[in-house]
Amino acid sequence: MDITSLCENMNLPEHFKLIKQENINSYAHASSDFNPIHIDPEFAKKTELGGTVAHGMLVLAYVSSYMTSLFGKNWLTGGSLDIRFKAPARPGDILKISGKITHIIDDEKNKTISCDLICENQNRDAVITGEMKVRVKKQ
Amino acid sequence: MINKIKYEKLAVGLEFPPSYFSVDFNTLSAYLKATEDSSELYDEGIVPPMAIAALAMKALMGQFEILPGTVHTSQQLTFLNIARVGEKLISIAKVTRKIARGKFHMFSISINVQKENGEIVITGELGFVLPLLQEK
Numbered sequence: 001m002d003i004t005s006l007c008e009n010m011n012l013p014e015h016f017k018l019i020k021q022e023n024i025n026s027y028a029h030a031s032s033d034f035n036p037i038h039i040d041p042e043f044a045k046k047t048e049l050g051g052t053v054a055h056g057m058l059v060l061a062y063v064s065s066y067m068t069s070l071f072g073k074n075w076l077t078g079g080s081l082d083i084r085f086k087a088p089a090r091p092g093d094i095l096k097i098s099g100k101i102t103h104i105i106d107d108e109k110n111k112t113i114s115c116d117l118i119c120e121n122q123n124r125d126a127v128i129t130g131e132m133k134v135r136v137k138k139q
Numbered sequence: 140m141i142n143k144i145k146y147e148k149l150a151v152g153l154e155f156p157p158s159y160f161s162v163d164f165n166t167l168s169a170y171l172k173a174t175e176d177s178s179e180l181y182d183e184g185i186v187p188p189m190a191i192a193a194l195a196m197k198a199l200m201g202q203f204e205i206l207p208g209t210v211h212t213s214q215q216l217t218f219l220n221i222a223r224v225g226e227k228l229i230s231i232a233k234v235t236r237k238i239a240r241g242k243f244h245m246f247s248i249s250i251n252v253q254k255e256n257g258e259i260v261i262t263g264e265l266g267f268v269l270p271l272l273q274e275k
Contacts, residue, residue: 022171026172030173031170032195056214058173061187064188065189068178069178073180076187076218077221084212104199
């Protein structure tokens with residue numbers, strides 16, 4: 001992303017992600033989080049949620065991965081997220097991650113970009129809301 | 140077997156015993172597959188910060204009793220330095236808030252992950268809500 005083109009009130013490009021049970025299962029192995037609400041459809045069906053749901057941290061990983069695609073290494077060494085989990089993401093959901101730049105601080109060495117962030121499903125229910133900030137080093 | 144700290148014993152200021160872990164190539168590969176993250180940055184053995192956060196959280200969750208109905212409601216994370224495959228990491232966590240509001244309890248835990256040399260990799264705070272327990 002061309003950082004110099006960013007300005008306040010600008011929208012970040014939208015990013016879409018399909019939630020798949022296969023990925024939830026893989027995430028359970030990678031994170032050692034085997035809570036049956038995520039990976040056991042029969043168990044999950046009997047709970048209030050009525051079916052399996054993605055790990056909140058998996059959804060957040062999608063957000064972070066998207067930020068890495070936009071801001072590269074700057075995200076890994078100067079990114080921050082402050083979010084609330086609002087609703088579960090379920091297999092088959094298509095999540096839209098979007099953001100709007102609220103503030104830019106431009107100093108000699110860095111540009112610090114703040115954004116409102118929302119991740120919503122195909123029904124426009126918010127799954128995650130919050131803010132993100134990234135400090136981008138000037139070349 | 141680890142004795143988990145009872146929920147009633149969680150008090151503001153309580154520090155959990157540090158957790159030590161590292162990320163190997165198999166875990167990194169599984170994580171990247173699960174998150175469908177194909178960034179070239181990780182070809183060099185850099186570990187995605189969210190993978191570190193997930194493993195630090197997993198270690199933390201093993202240390203205290205999670206009562207039925209507990210929901211992870213909020214997450215704050217700041218990424219400060221890169222960690223690579225095989226690097227030894229230390230996670231340090233502390234209870235920062237515990238309050239009753241209406242029919243619910245809310246508590247927060249701060250978490251710092253650092254390298255052996257003290258360089259901080261990520262810092263953050265997790266927020267939880269759970270239904271207020273009935274007095275027995």
